[in-house]
Amino acid sequence: MDLAKHCIVEPGSKLRLKDRDADDTFGKKRDDDGHQKTLDRLRELQHLLYADKRYALLIVLQALDAGGKDGTIRHVMSGVNPQGCDVTSFKAPSPQELSHDYLWRVHKAVPSRSMIGIFNRSHYEDVLIARVHNLVPKEVWKKRYGQINDFEQMLTESGITILKFFLHISRDEQRKRFEARIRDSSRNWKLSLPDFEERQHWDDYTEAYEAALRKCSTDHAPWYIIPANKKWFRNHVVAKLIVQALDRMKLKYPAPTVDISKVVLD
Amino acid sequence: MDLAKHCIVKPDSKVRLKDRDPDDTFGKRRNDKALEKTLEKLRRLQNLLYADRRYALLIVLQALDAGGKDGTISHVMSGVNPQGCQVTSFKQPNQEELAHDFLWRVHKATPALGNIGIFNRSHYEDVLVVRVHKLVPKDVWHKRYQQINDFEKMLTGQKVTILKFFLHISQDEQKRRLEARIQDPTRNWKFSMADIEERRHWDDYVKAYEDALRKCSTDWAPWYIIPANDKWFRNYLVAELVVHALDQMGLKYPRPTVDISKVTLE
Numbered sequence: 001m002d003l004a005k006h007c008i009v010e011p012g013s014k015l016r017l018k019d020r021d022a023d024d025t026f027g028k029k030r031d032d033d034g035h036q037k038t039l040d041r042l043r044e045l046q047h048l049l050y051a052d053k054r055y056a057l058l059i060v061l062q063a064l065d066a067g068g069k070d071g072t073i074r075h076v077m078s079g080v081n082p083q084g085c086d087v088t089s090f091k092a093p094s095p096q097e098l099s100h101d102y103l104w105r106v107h108k109a110v111p112s113r114s115m116i117g118i119f120n121r122s123h124y125e126d127v128l129i130a131r132v133h134n135l136v137p138k139e140v141w142k143k144r145y146g147q148i149n150d151f152e153q154m155l156t157e158s159g160i161t162i163l164k165f166f167l168h169i170s171r172d173e174q175r176k177r178f179e180a181r182i183r184d185s186s187r188n189w190k191l192s193l194p195d196f197e198e199r200q201h202w203d204d205y206t207e208a209y210e211a212a213l214r215k216c217s218t219d220h221a222p223w224y225i226i227p228a229n230k231k232w233f234r235n236h237v238v239a240k241l242i243v244q245a246l247d248r249m250k251l252k253y254p255a256p257t258v259d260i261s262k263v264v265l266d
Numbered sequence: 267m268d269l270a271k272h273c274i275v276k277p278d279s280k281v282r283l284k285d286r287d288p289d290d291t292f293g294k295r296r297n298d299k300a301l302e303k304t305l306e307k308l309r310r311l312q313n314l315l316y317a318d319r320r321y322a323l324l325i326v327l328q329a330l331d332a333g334g335k336d337g338t339i340s341h342v343m344s345g346v347n348p349q350g351c352q353v354t355s356f357k358q359p360n361q362e363e364l365a366h367d368f369l370w371r372v373h374k375a376t377p378a379l380g381n382i383g384i385f386n387r388s389h390y391e392d393v394l395v396v397r398v399h400k401l402v403p404k405d406v407w408h409k410r411y412q413q414i415n416d417f418e419k420m421l422t423g424q425k426v427t428i429l430k431f432f433l434h435i436s437q438d439e440q441k442r443r444l445e446a447r448i449q450d451p452t453r454n455w456k457f458s459m460a461d462i463e464e465r466r467h468w469d470d471y472v473k474a475y476e477d478a479l480r481k482c483s484t485d486w487a488p489w490y491i492i493p494a495n496d497k498w499f500r501n502y503l504v505a506e507l508v509v510h511a512l513d514q515m516g517l518k519y520p521r522p523t524v525d526i527s528k529v530t531l532e
Binding site for chain 1: 309317336339340343344345346347348349350351352353355384386441444445448451452453454455456457458459462465466519520521522523524526529531532
């Protein structure tokens with residue numbers, strides 16, 4: 001099955017999140033063995049990406065609170081070698097970051113060739129939370145969609161493949177997850193009041209996400225909407241799409257830089 | 267068995283590398299299940315370290331070429347969540363780095379609380395390669411042992427636990443590994459003439475390492491000499507020492523910051 005086709009946001013298309021079922025599994029049944037094989041393949045390909053040194057992969061993860069960003073990183077990426085994988089979590093910007101343009105801190109964190117870079121939140125917050133909470137005037141955030149597209153195009157033209165995943169959960173699922181977190185003493189330290197306050201802005205966020213997904217799904221860096229109510233399916237789709245992207249790079253081991261037939265070790 | 271005791275360099279003791287057998291396995295036999303168990307424990311503890319946020323762990327890996335630095339990272343750390351683990355490889359310093367003191371680039375890469383930082387090579391190169399190849403005058407590198415001790419003491423005072431591992435292989439084993447690399451098309455791209463060049467300086471490196479291990483094994487940041495001819499044992503020993511260090515921190519999940527009894531979700 002072509003998973004990518006099911007989740008991609010076609011550039012220039014009209015998008016309504018309510019038309020995307022967060023419970024969907026595209027008719028797939030849970031298959032842990034198959035998933036493990038995908039993860040093993042991912043590990044192999046990462047090793048090759050690291051050796052090859054011609055390309056980089058940037059994975060952008062966006063979701064509402066409790067959407068599963070941390071869980072996706074833990075489940076999908078824990079098998080890879082940390083020496084070739086950097087995770088950057090973008091929190092509220094520091095005073096120094098705010099004194100630069102909003103892409104400054106993001107650009108610094110872009111992976112170098114041979115690396116996988118993962119953004120846990122990203123420059124998209126600058127058209128999401130910034131828009132919902134009026135942190136900057138409309139004429140400022142409105143220009144950002146085009147700026148983001150230009151920035152991402154420059155990156156892809158420099159050998160970086162960009163995968164943007166929106167982890168899509170329903171409002172009910174979010175409530176269930178918050179409730180589970182509250183009861184779990186190994187996780188309730190993560191809760192903060194803003195989590196609950198943000199929930200009041202569900203509809204505003206939906207609108208802001210729809211605009212971001214629509215305006216910034218491009219041929220060079222498309223958005224994928226991942227049905228994420230079911231965690232196993234979310235992990236499966238994300239892992240598969242990463243493997244597909246790495247496969248398309250046609251990675252290979254570089255030729256040795258020395259004439260190894262002439263090497264003598266004493 | 268107290269593995270740490272077998273491989274620690276006691277502060278102020280005399281170290282002769284020839285008295286340490288790189289083939290030693292402290293009477294242990296290869297046991298993949300035991301290693302897997304230790305790695306699972308490591309994953310659990312890393313998750314707790316990340317939640318707790320009171321401590322950090324810095325792992326310094328040093329070895330001669332083909333000593334197994336990359337392999338140790340790949341085998342021991344591939345199970346951990348990359349969000350919470352950063353690997354920094356210190357290559358030849360660039361111009362900007364050379365324009366600063368030698369600890370500047372190192373300090374920037376130290377792990378934040380909650381994180382594991384791994385140094386693939388480190389500030390110790392500034393008393394190793396720098397000394398062997400006379401990259402700076404003796405009166406400069408000579409002062410660095412004390413500077414390193416002071417720097418590391420400051421870090422441990424800030425709740426960073428430091429583990430320094432010297433992966434100890436024999437000259438014969440290095441030869442076997444370099445030969446295997448040359449023959450393996452998935453690895454011979456890693457091979458450079460410098461590897462052969464450096465091999466000629468084996469004795470100088472041994473002397474430089476002995477000094478570094480002796481002068482910089484301190485109560486707050488001791489050196490461990492890991493017998494590393496046997497890769498399984500090397501991985502097992504490093505994993506055990508990492509787990510032991512995390513165990514000693516008395517990690518726990520923080521208390522929730524909100525009064526969860528008062529939370530209502532609609």
